[in-house]
Amino acid sequence: MEKINMTTPLVEMDGDEMTRILWKMIKDELICPFVDLKTEYYDLGLEHRNETDDQVTFDSASATKKYGVAVKCATITPNAARMTEYNLKQMWKSPNGTIRAILDGTVFRAPITVKGIEPCVRNWKKPITIARHAYGDVYKASEMKIPGPGKCELVYTGEDGRETRELIHEFAGAGIVQGQHNLNESIESFARSCFNFALDTKQDLWFATKDTISKKYDHTFKDIFQDIYDKEYDEKFKAAGIEYFYTLIDDAVARIMKAEGGFIWACKNYDGDVMSDMVSSAFGSLAMMTSVLVSPEGYYEYEAAHGTVQRHYYKHLKGEETSTNSVATIFAWTGALRKRGELDSLPELSAFADKLEQACLSTIESGKMTKDLALITTLEHPTVLNSEGFIKAIRETLEGLL
Template sequence: MAKTNRITVAAPVVELDGDEMARIVWRAVKETLILPYLDVELEYFDLGIENRDATGDRVTVDAAHAVGRRGAGVKCPTITPDEARVEEFGLKAMYRSPNLTIRGILGGVLFREPVVVPGLPRPVPGWTEPVVIARHACGDRATELRVPGEGTLTLAFTPKDGAEPVELEVYDFPGPGVALATYDLDASVRDFARTAFRYGLERGCPVHLSTKNVSLKKYDGRCKALFQEVYDAEFQADFERAGLVYEHCGADAMAREVFKRPGGFVWACRSHDADVFSGIVAQGFGSPGLMTSVLLTADGRTLLAEAGHGTVTRHYRQYQQGGAAATDPVGSLFAWTRALAHRGALDGTPEVTAFARTLEQTCVETVEGGQMTRDLAQLTGPDRSWLTTEQFLAAVDENLGRKRAASV
């Protein structure tokens, strides 16, 4: 039910719906904590696997362009089908990840950050501040090949300016195997660097870049050099004034070093490293359900927020069998708040941004006060009582109502 005195959101937010349990939780968050408090137009796209199949995945492309046009979007986790999913849903094709399609259109950098709840036990107790993983959204694109048999693999480049072609022998295959060629652009890496440095400045956090430049001297070495170039020319003075630092180290060294620090920094990673390290960070802070995921373009104008977990298939199967929804909705809630805060900043409507920040604070305080869903309750002990998804959202709603009433 809509509350009185709803806050008006000046421009639309693009909503990208998703799959399975995440879709159920998504709707509950929206109906309990977003629409009752905000008068907001949602430009809706259904990225559920059935609709993506019905549209030949055109809906994903249309949704990405809508986010770019509006500047603010919020996305529910979606299925990336494998062979089993193709058979399960009777799909016409094994569609690529919607996130890959969207990132390819929007570009930018993906920031994955945990929600820190004071007092909640975490597997890495020394992490008291967020470890923010910055993933290059467009970097390290690849073309793969299944090598059928004996033969020579070469890598060739033909310049368009008429210069001599370059051809390198990669490997002389004695039999069947596989091959992979990856690529990146200087301009894209520079944007990656600018976005990471700007994010660090805005958050008051140092920035660390990790690469495999020792073994990939040209590929990752170029990334290291471009980051340093951008830092020296555009950000060093601002970082020094703010008392912040930037440094590069090897990926293996950084993976060890991160456990010695309390957090509170941006860790810029090559694309595949970021996928691995963000999973480690999620577990280190307690749960993938506490991870946020924000795609931010280099110019800072366009933001797409998403819960940092998957579609929670196991919970969905239990839900289909009549079980109560007990999935942690914190990640989905924070996806909405991050998108709304950005919408407020774009439109010059601080009341929208303030509402988003208040809702985030209320959510954290609700968990800190002992009201939480099952996966978080298990962090505190095997016998800890827990709330269903709906009960938890109702508790946040009640606490939010009291907070807003007290501020009037």
């Protein structure tokens, strides 16, 4: 078949470890044979981020603002062990956190459902979408090790030079301290993104924090959400027949375990990171979770919700066979291609993205899958494929659909 032409590039953000290996396979087998792929490429692998003092991450976010649509591979957020392993200049911050801060969007994550992979929470009948705030909190925190006895304070100095102080702790010995922040403007964008997404998808919206303990920080989130809802969205939600309600995060967890799904659960940045992993794992696999960052200005960045699959990468380096699930990474590509097709009025590009997703699901439903799915499928006698074999099986199914 003739390749589908693209008119505007995608921003392509390459990543780390096993997902980087899958990234190339997906392009070579599932995209480039069918699409005249145009991308502006950025290498967000940890080694290159270190070489560029992480400037490449900032450049990729700026490019996303320019072109409107990006697709990102999973990347490493280094810890002390990674500092040594990669001989890093410093412990670079999360590239996802950096990009989220620059684009000021909201991350929407939803499980990819497929016949034969049943949620381990039996009453979950429909997907649960996690809406994750995309700015601040622990991802932009400042941290300090306290060497010994002394006083630690929060200090705000206004433009007029006046100081406001709040005691954090009187240290009797060594310890640690962390300072988090957020912005009312970003919280407002988060709230509107959630309300708009709920209206677009006709789903109820839940929002949860811990305002009973965090009476200023978390309570500000709660108040901003409620104020915007009351002024701008109450009548729209009623007309759409959907509901918004706030509850404490621990109450939300208890409710969700007994719910049927089919709603959006809005969470602060770290809560959303953790809860999206819980939801995706309970629906079947961490590799079966889509993720898209949507900014108020209309920028989109698609990625898989999982990490770099470090354990499989070390096996791969030893020449051992791996069976790594590539579905969420494929869906990152399809999400970006579909959106690019929508924005550029290229229905054939969007249709290709739909068919590639269908090929992924049909391949699994035919009994061909990676080991993680084979361990939990209700299908009888599944065929376990290695990483490359699974992608080649998807290509075979895709060629049949095309």
